[in-house]
Amino acid sequence: MRHIAIPLIFAVSLLFGCQQPAENKLDAIFPQGQKGPAEYFTGNAYNYGLVPMDSTYTTLVGNVYFEPGARSNWHTHPAGQILIITAGKGYHQIEGEPVEVLQKGDVIKCPPNKKHWHGASPDTGMQQMYIVPNTEKGVVNWMEPVSDEQYQNIN
Template sequence: MRAVITFLFLVLLTAGCTKVDNPELQTIFPKGEQGPEALFTGKAWNYGLLPADSTYTTLVGNVYFEPGARSNWHTHPAGQILIITDGVGYHQIKGQPRQTIRKGDVIKCPPNVLHWHGASPEVGLQQMYIVPNTEKGIVDWKEPVTDKEYHNN
């Protein structure tokens, strides 16, 4: 009986979750569209949740980074908030040490501050992003993060 209850609990717990390519990670959102190679090293998948509009002036979405994938350096005119929902990855503000980020972390990327984020080499990363005050702009993409920058800890 205990095994049946445990099984039913696990079924209810994972209902609505979608497995991604990395078996350790699950998300409640679809994988979305692959990000362009010009803006990401490796494969990153974006799923928009709330489009930018004049009422909420906030953009919200989910990104799944496959292991080793990362964004280019970039800035956000009004900043960005990241909510790490699964996996292990990195975040770095230019001129500061790279930080390891994990499920449950909340990262604030200040306005107009150069930074990047992505998955660790071994484990993918799921993150929700929130870009406020979109009337100021959304993102300014810069150069790719080099392998040396990515692996530097």
């Protein structure tokens, strides 16, 4: 398990800039952003930073576009995370609980230090806005990939 003080996907987006996708089949409200690293995502996920981490608001806000079939690794957030689904269809799972199906308009609260993952459905991409509060406690702890069996275990 690794603790990342500043999420790597933000660092990558700052270094390489952001690009709008040539073909984004979702009705997206934010640009696609920069591709997340393969060590933290299965498939293609793209981050677009909206509110950078600072000592005044101590909140990180951004958008992630997951292509169909893409998902994050298992991970935790020391102060939790809020997800707002803005387009598409996807999944979310807290360890030990059933997989939840996510659709545009859903709001998910990931409790502090609870191991979870999220990503798109196999045939439809998903865009989510994420809010990570109290960044002074840390941002994210990345863990192992979600297996195909775990991803396909939709009840």
